[in-house]
Amino acid sequence: MTFQEVRFPDNISRGARGGPERRTQIVELASGDEERNASWANSRRRYDVAYGIRRADNLAAVVAFFEARNGRLYGFRFKDWGDHKSCLPSQIPGPTDQSIGTGDGTTIAFQLVKRYASGAQSWTRAIAKPVAGSVRIALSGVEQSSGWSVDTATGVVTFSAAPGSGVAITAGFEFDVPVRFDTDALDVTLDLERLGSITSIPLLELRR
Known part of the structure; x- marks a missing residue:
C-alpha cells in the first residue's frame, strides 16, 4: 500500500463530517419478513472534509495537500475528532x-x-x-x-x-485513521468575494 505518514490539517479535519459504514444485504421474503447478512466483517469509515473549509486559506491548504498526495494515489493520516482515543x-x-x-x-x-x-x-x-x-x-x-x-x-x-x-x-x-482521497478531481468554485469553496472532498478509510 502506498502510504505517506503525514496528517491532514487538524484545523480543517475538526469541521469534517463522516463516520463508520457497514455493508448489509437485506432480502425481503414473500411473507414480508426479511433476511439480513453482513457483507463486511469490519466497518469502513468515510469522511467529507469540505465542511471544514471556512476561509480561502483553508482551501489553499487542502488543494496543496491534495496535489502532494497525487489525488487518490497516496494514503495519509486523518484525525477523527469524534473517535481518536x-x-x-x-x-x-x-x-x-x-x-x-x-x-x-x-x-x-x-x-x-x-x-x-x-x-x-x-x-x-x-x-x-x-x-x-x-x-x-x-x-x-x-x-x-x-x-x-x-x-x-x-x-x-x-x-x-x-x-x-x-x-x-x-x-x-x-x-489516526489511514485514509485516501476518494476522488481524483477537486471542483473549486470562487464567489464574488474571491473566497473559495468545494462542494465535496470525500475521504475513504484504507483497510488492510
Whole structure:
C-alpha cells in the first residue's frame, strides 16, 4: 500500500463530517419478513472534509495537500475528532484502557486494538496508526516505562522480552485513521468575494 505518514490539517479535519459504514444485504421474503447478512466483517469509515473549509486559506491548504498526495494515489493520516482515543473523548488515555493480548512466555509482538461494546455485543478494531508519543503500556495493570517499543506505522507493540504466561497486556493511546482521497478531481468554485469553496472532498478509510 502506498502510504505517506503525514496528517491532514487538524484545523480543517475538526469541521469534517463522516463516520463508520457497514455493508448489509437485506432480502425481503414473500411473507414480508426479511433476511439480513453482513457483507463486511469490519466497518469502513468515510469522511467529507469540505465542511471544514471556512476561509480561502483553508482551501489553499487542502488543494496543496491534495496535489502532494497525487489525488487518490497516496494514503495519509486523518484525525477523527469524534473517535481518536483508546478511552472516551473527554478522558486522557491510560495504560489499562484496552486489552491487546495475554502473555504466553513466547510471543513478543501484539497489535494495538480498540474494542467497541454495547450490551453483550462488541467489535474489535485494529489500530494501525497510533500517534507518536501517546502510547502507554501496562502488564498486569502496572505501567511499563521501558522494555517495549511501538511501530507507529503499523500499531504493533514489541517487547524486548516476552510477557509471562497469563500476564494481561493493556494499552492506552491516541490514533489516526489511514485514509485516501476518494476522488481524483477537486471542483473549486470562487464567489464574488474571491473566497473559495468545494462542494465535496470525500475521504475513504484504507483497510488492510
